[in-house]
Every structure is written in C-alpha cells, then in structure tokens.
Amino acid sequence: MxxxxxxxxxxxxxxxxxxxxxxxxxxxxxxxxxxxxxxxxxxxxxxxxxxxxxxxxxxxxxxxxxxxxxxxxxxxxxxxxxxxxxxxxxxxxxxVEAPSLDRFASDLITIQKYPGKTNEDFTKLLLNVTALACDAPRRLLSGGLRVLDPLCGRGTTLNQAMMYGLDAAGVERDSRSFEAYENFLRHWLKNSRVKHQATTGAVRRDRRALGRRFHVTLGESKEQYKQGQHIEVTMINADTTASGEFFRPATFDLIVTDAPYGVQHGSRRAGAGGRPSRSPVPLLEEALPVWARLLRPGGAIGISWNVHVAEREELAALLAAEGFEVRETEPYHGFRHRVDQAIVRDLIVARRPRPPAPAAERG
The missing domain is CATH 3.30.70 (Alpha-Beta Plaits)
Structure with missing residues (x-):
C-alpha cells in the first residue's frame, strides 16, 4: 500500500x-x-x-x-x-497539477445574475455528489452521464452539466425563466464563438400543445462538432409533472434539482385556507413518480431544499416510496448550511437500484 x-x-x-x-x-x-x-x-x-x-x-x-x-x-x-x-x-x-473537467470559459456559469439564483458553487456540489452516488460515477470524467433538472429555473444546472461536457435537459414552468435562459444561451454561444445549432418551437401531440422546447446542439470545438461529437442541451417550458410527455422512460442517469423554498416558488397544491403550500412535499408527491420513470436503473437523484419548510425524514420517505435507496452515510449528513435568515439549505441523495438479475443468470 x-x-x-x-x-x-x-x-x-x-x-x-x-x-x-x-x-x-x-x-x-x-x-x-x-x-x-x-x-x-x-x-x-x-x-x-x-x-x-x-x-x-x-x-x-x-x-x-x-x-x-x-x-x-x-x-x-x-x-x-x-x-x-x-x-x-x-x-x-x-x-499539484490537477486537470479540470471544465470544457468552456467560466462565464458560462458566472455571468447570469438574477434574484433567487442558486449559488453556482452549490449547484456544482449538488451535481457532483449526485453523480458520485450513481452506479457509474467514473462516467463523470468521460462525459457519459445524462442530466435532468426538472425544476430548472434559468438553467444553472444545465450550464454546469454543459461545462462538464454532459448532455442536459431541464423543465421549467415559468415562461419568463424559459425565455431568459434561451436568450442567455443563444447570446453566450454566439459571443463565445461556439459552433452550434439552436431551435425553439412548440411541442404538440394529437393537435394539442404540450409546451415549448428550446434545443441546442453544440461542440466543444469546431472540429468535434464537425465529427459529430455533440453536447445536447434542452429546456422544456411546461409543468414538471408533465416531464414524461417530453422524454422517454429511463433516459437520464442523474436528476439534480433545487426544490421550491417557500411561497414564491411553492407548490400549486393549496395548504390550509387555500393558500399555496410553503413546503415542497406536495409538489414532490406529484412529481417524484414521474421523475423516477425517467431515471435509469443505477441512476441517482439529488434534491436540495429549505429545512424550515420540510424535514429530511419527509423527503426520505417519499424517495423510499418510489423505490430509491437514500444515502445515509456520514458525508451525506454534512451539507446543511444557512443561505439567509429564512432559508437553511440541505440536500438529500438517493440511488435507483437495478432490478435483481433473473434466477437463471444468478445460477
């Protein structure tokens, strides 16, 4: 040794x-x-x-x-x-020389400034620890993981995944956030002279409008783009509980998201007196079954949330009910920290286990 x-x-x-x-x-x-x-x-x-x-x-x-x-x-x-x-x-x-995974300039992560933006260092931390919990964490180095943020806001998680060379998709209900991200990424790609194609359009099925899709195919370099070595980034403007309408089952390795912190970003389900719930639990009760179907066996989910509006045990129970194995070792209980007077943030990470092998294969 x-x-x-x-x-x-x-x-x-x-x-x-x-x-x-x-x-x-x-x-x-x-x-x-x-x-x-x-x-x-x-x-x-x-x-x-x-x-x-x-x-x-x-x-x-x-x-x-x-x-x-x-x-x-x-x-x-x-x-x-x-x-x-x-x-x-x-x-x-x-x-000690330690090579970074970053594929693009740091302004991809830092240039966006707006109220309510999740700290980009924390976004990177959440993506990292979620990737480490999946069955194939070493694919973080090879760029082989596919990431979904089903509550993606203005795309901080998508940008961090893109920085790592990972394909990423997001779902965001708010039209203004969708349009702000589209505008930002189009301008950033053009100003950074990154070879790409970008399209925006309505998604329809059976003559019914489901939402809007912003889709970008880009290359780390012009040569890689010409060779078909693409990174794909997609944002959907729709409700997160409809995510299954836009993506096939078992197509993502990681789900990484920052859950609603309170009334401003709260669940649609009414609490007492008909007011929006401050807790993310009602939203997660509706959304987790949808998200779970989109995650590959062996994949992992990481959720951050405000502990003032929901207990860790509540989120763990919801994840366990969908068949997830929650990470409970010592490191995963060390992430609680204060954001401001009203928010103390924590994260929870869980893995979707692979189904047991058929008896013939085990024997």
Missing part, C-alpha cells in the same frame, strides 16, 4: 459571505463522499488549517495520481491543490 501523504487545497473565493463561511464544512462533506465512492475510502484526517494566515482544507491520503486528481480538481470548493512537505514552520506547499 502507498505511504500516506498530506494534501491541502485552497478554498475557492466566494462573493457570497454566508456561503463562504459554510464552504469548509461543505468541502469536507463533498470530499468524504468522493472518498467513499471513487477514492477507495483512502481519505483520512480532514481538517481546516491555516497556512500563512490563509484557510485551507487538509487531508491525508495515499499518493494521488491520474483520475484521483481529476476528481479532486472538480470539487466545488477547490481553487488550488498542494502536497504539504515538512512540518511546523518549515512546511512547504508543493503545487
């Missing part, structure tokens, strides 16, 4: 002060989730440390190389990775 080494990474600066305060704890949980799924459980002694007055997250692990470094480079809070050599005042930081 390789001798243990000590590593540390500089945390990515955040313009959001509240999120920056939570970043070390979130990074620790994300790192431990990565350790137990793709790093062989080798990460030990994760701790916040100060080096030269600057905060880092340090950990012990066998010597890292190859794909291990590619995973680590894409932790949502990693800014730079180092190996620590020596001890005490003689500690030296040796930079």
């Amino acid at each position: 390789n001798a243990m080494r000590t590593y540390a990474f500089l945390l990515r600066p955040s313009h959001n002060r509240v999120y920056a305060q939570a970043a070390p704890r979130l990074a620790r949980a994300e790192l431990l989730a990565m350790s137990e799924t793709v790093l062989g459980g080798g990460v030990r002694e994760v701790a916040e440390v100060s080096l030269g007055g600057v905060p880092y997250l340090s950990f012990r692990a066998p010597e890292l190389s190859g794909d291990d470094l590619r995973y680590l480079a894409n932790l949502s809070s990693v800014y730079a990775l180092f190996e620590l050599e020596g001890e005490g005042e003689g500690t030296r930081l040796r930079p």
